[in-house]
Amino acid sequence: MSETGTQLKVLQTRPNQHKCWSCGDMRAEHFCGECGHVQPALPTDFFSFFGLPRRLELDEAKLEDAFYTLSRKLHPDMYSQASQREQLWSLEKTSQLNDAYRTLRDEIARTEYLLSLEGIQMEEQSKVATEQARALGVEKKQTVPPEFLEEAFELNMLLEEARMGEVDDDVREQLDATENSLTARLKGLRDELHKVWQRWDAGDVSATGAMVDVLNRRSYLRNLLRDVQEVLG
Amino acid sequence: MADERVVGIDLGTTNSLVAYMGTGPSLAHPGEPGKGVHIIPGEDGSNLVPSVVALQPDGQMLVGNAARGVLLTAPSRAVYSVKRLMGRGVDDVREELKIFPFHLAEDLMAGEVMRIKLGERTYTPPEISAQILRQLKRNAERYFGAPVKQAVITVPAYFNDAQRQATKDAGRIAGLEVLRLVNEPTAASLAYGLDKKQNGTIAVYDFGGGTFDISILRLKDGIFEVIATNGDTHLGGDDIDNLLVAVAAEDIAGDLKIDIRQSPEAVQRLRNAVIEAKIALSSVEQAHIEVDLPGGKLYQRTITREMFEQMVLPIVKRTLMPCKQALRDAELTPAEVDEVVLVGGSTRIPLVRRKVEELFGRKPHTELNPDEVVALGAAVQASILSGGTEETKDMLLLDVTPLSLGIEALGGVTAKIIHRNSTIPASATEHFTTGVEGQTSVAIHVLQGEREMAKDCRSLARFDLKGIPPMPAGLPRIEVRFLIDANGILHVSAREQRSNKQAEIDVQPSYGLTDEQVENMILDSFDNAEQDLNARQLIESRNEADTILTALQKGRKSEAWARLSFGEQRRIEDLENKLRIAVSGDDHNPIRRAIDELNEGTMKLAEMMMDAAVGSALRGKNMENTGVEDGPEAPHPIGKAEFQ
Incomplete structure (x- = not known):
């Protein structure tokens, strides 16, 4: 625990001050700028891995370029004839790279990840909880956003009806309309999320609360949309 | 190092091949001068080694065409399509056993890796595959006049962890260091990519002898990035053959009142006849089947392409669902796919080509021999791994894991920790604790699959985290790291964080061989x-x-x-x-x-x-x-x- 903690701190305070194990160059982080050798994988957060500040607005094209460039240098394919030690580092580094890229390139995953760095866990727990509730056949305690309460109630009745019997034209029409409105509202939430990002990126620490709120509402709408689409086939 | 040749091997359900990508023109394929990537033929001059293994009464192992002869004369001494059994438990293959003439060892114990009877001996599927690999290794050694010790072996993209591990084991048993397992459709894209250096989105539809894969890739400046993959590891030309055999057997029972199932030799003759007819129907409109039956009778039938297509349509349709799912996962519409590539012998069937064309709205590529393209791609990857040539030095393959990795959570639910289509290597870290005061071990059940309930997913292994220092319940914090390597194979490590003690892991692979075995x-x-x-x-x-x-x-x-x-x-x-x-x-x-x-x-x-x-x-x-x-x-x- 203590060892891990120290390494993490070093990485955060002096991100580019690593000495290459092979040639001693001081600019080495993922691989040595002088001799090109892969460096040992240290615990790091995904933003630091790409040398990025903890901001949510990011240039996705640039991120992709960085991902490809690093892949070419770190991938195990490049170390297949290297020492076992370098093979292992390459494997660990590349898995960090892939995990980081997968998380950061996706808006929602990126936001959730930032929240988790701030000590707010949401995605996994709520998802496992949902699945567990489904599996055990119990109602998951879900906080329905108040503005959806009435609508959600009606929609669930409609879905229940559709599941029991046939989906006739009338029901299909209603569900199609619901699908469209849910899709539109999800898009609206996305814009809302981007606004909250800007607050965070400008240094407003309290933006995390707003993020959690947007993500919760989004997840609720997504579940409804999934149910509608399931019934529509 | 220079004489360490790394070969590419396509270990197929029906046929296997070995290929090599040379650096100089001296090894170039005749007819394709300077290209350098080519199939290594066997002793008989043929590029394809049938994936058939037979045990002679004198203990000699036959592989390939020689073994295929034994299938007709002494079916109980030969085995084909063993790839279907790789990394699988006896319970998984019950259905298979009804159709395929696999003879399991009688003394199998619960939880033991399945063994197949061949004459008077029994072998695990990796050992039988190893015989095929060893034959390919020999072919390559004779070709080079030098030992071959390293190989890239292809596997269906949709192979799970156990099936991959079994393939790697087969390589080890054959005396080959498996530098990499490459997914078959991805390998095919490498072979095609050599020809056309271009950017865009391609779909590889790989319908082989026993497996079906669909992979969607993005090509960008030499990087081959798989975006989504899907498939069915038990869907291939074999299923078409089995269907035709079943239809003919019924026909024979009805018309001639003969139960052909009583004679394995006759079934094998019938199988060969329907396979010939199937192949013929890809180029002609009708084919004739003629088989000698026990008791001196003759079975004769003419089958038109139309009848054939009607019969196999349901099988071909089963390939379309995975295609649609892969497109959904890639968040693409069929029209957004720039090129479609056909791989695998079953894509020679005109109906298959039509259905693929319908789905993607464009004519698929068939320039490269669908039987050889995977092996050629494996050779390209082998070249990349050994440092690359002028042609391959900028090529890099980024593949994905086809199935989600999960652990069993409370209530028998699967908690996914690495999602399908994640670029590999990929990792996930999970924390566990104890439920009882002084508890020193925690059991973890690792799963692979998309289903919500653990019992519906494939069980990969059960781990016991041992040696946890006795502490009040809930206090230990055990960090478990799951890492899927570039072969798509899982590695697990664990650490108790409060004591910073490396926890012991006791792995019980659900369907695999132990290291010692x-x-x-x-x-x-x-x-x-x-x-x-x-x-x-x-x-x-x-x-x-x-x-x-x-x-x-x-x-x-x-x-x-x-x-x-x-x-x-x-x-x-x-x-x-x-x-x-x-x-x-x-x-x-x-x-x-x-x-x-x-x-x-x-x-x-x-x-x-x-x-x-x-x-x-x-x-x-x-x-x-x-x-x-x-x-x-x-x-x-x-x-x-x-x-x-």
Whole structure:
């Protein structure tokens, strides 16, 4: 625990001050700028891995370029004839790279990840909880956003009806309309999320609360949309 | 390092191939000069080695075409399509066993890796696959005249962890270091990518003998990035064959009142006949089936392409669902796919081509031989791994894991920790704790699959985290790291964070061989392989010695012999005696040396005999190759051809 903690701190305070194990160059982080050798994988957060500040607005094209460039240098394919030690580092580094890229390139995953760095866990727990509730056949305690309460109630009745019997034209029409409105509202939430990002990126620490709120509402709408689409086939 | 050749192997359900990508033009494919990537043919000159293994009563293993003959004469001594059994439990293959003539060992214990009966012995599926791999290894070694120790082996993209591990084990048993397992459709894209250096989105539809895969890739400046993959590891040409056999068997039972299932030999003949008809129907409109039945009767049927298509349509349709799912996962519409590539023998079926064209709205590529393209791609990846050539140095493959990785959570639910289509290597870290005061171990059940309930997913392994220091319940914090490597194989490590103690992991693979078992199999087969190789080389060198000695006998009676000086005659006789002594031993090396020396020593004699016969000077001849030079016209009395 203590060892891990120290390494993490070093990485955060002096991100580019690593000495290459092979040639001693001081600019080495993922691989040595002088001799090109892969460096040992240290615990790091995904933003630091790409040398990025903890901001949510990011240039996705640039991120992709960085991902490809690093892949070419770190991938195990490049170390297949290297020492076992370098093979292992390459494997660990590349898995960090892939995990980081997968998380950061996706808006929602990126936001959730930032929240988790701030000590707010949401995605996994709520998802496992949902699945567990489904599996055990119990109602998951879900906080329905108040503005959806009435609508959600009606929609669930409609879905229940559709599941029991046939989906006739009338029901299909209603569900199609619901699908469209849910899709539109999800898009609206996305814009809302981007606004909250800007607050965070400008240094407003309290933006995390707003993020959690947007993500919760989004997840609720997504579940409804999934149910509608399931019934529509 | 330079002579460490890494070969690419397509270990297929029906056929297997080995390929190599050379750096220089000397190894270039005939007809494709300078390209350098090519299939290595077997002894019989054929590129395809049928994935059939047979055990002879004398204990000799046959692989390929030779083994295929045994399928017809002694079906219980031969096995085909063993790829279907790789990494699977007995319960998984119950359905398969009804259709395929796999004979399981009778003494299988619960939880044991399945073994298949072959004659009087039993083998695990990786051991049988290892026989095929060893044959390919031999073919490559003969081709290069040097040992081959490293390989890239392809697997269906949709293979799970256990199936991949079993393939890797097979490589180890065959004496090959498996540098990488590459997904078949991805390998195919590499082979196609060599031809067309371009950017865009491609879909690879790979419908083989036993498996179906669909992969969608983005190509960008030499990077081949898989975005989504899907498939069915038990859907292929085999299923079409089985259907046709079943239809014909019913036909026979109805018309001729014969239960063909009673005769495995007849079933095998019928299978061959319907396969021939299936292949024929890809190019002609109707095919004729004719099979001798037990009791002297003859089964005859004409089958039109239309009938054939009607029968197999449901099987072909089963490939379309995975395609649609892959497109959804990639968040693409069919129109957004720039190119579609067809791979695998079953894509020769016109109906398959039509259905793919319908789905994607464009004509698929079929330029490369669908049987060979995967092996060629494996050779390209092998070249990349060994440092790359001018052509491959900018190529990089980024593949994904086809199935989500999860752990069993409360209530028997799957908690996904690495989602399908994540680029590999990929990792996830999970934290566990204890539920009881003083608890020193925690059990973890690792799963692979998309279903919500653990029981519906594939069980990969159960881990016991042991050696946790006794603490109040909930206090230990055990960090478990799951890492999927570039082969798609899972590695697990664990640490108790409060004590910073590496926790012990006890792995019980659900369907795999333990390291020790694999180790034993390697030793077994290694001994055999050494013996095999030695025995073969001994036989070959003795045959050669025989040829040259017999030729020399004839030479002694020739006029040319008389014209040699006494000293020259004595020297040849010494060399002859040396060879006779070498032949009586059982090491091929001295025999080879003695053959070379005798060849060298009889060069003059051979030339004189040749001169005498054709009256013209032929240079560079020796005892061994005089006569084979000019075919039947060769006038020389000492001819190798005579003895073959």
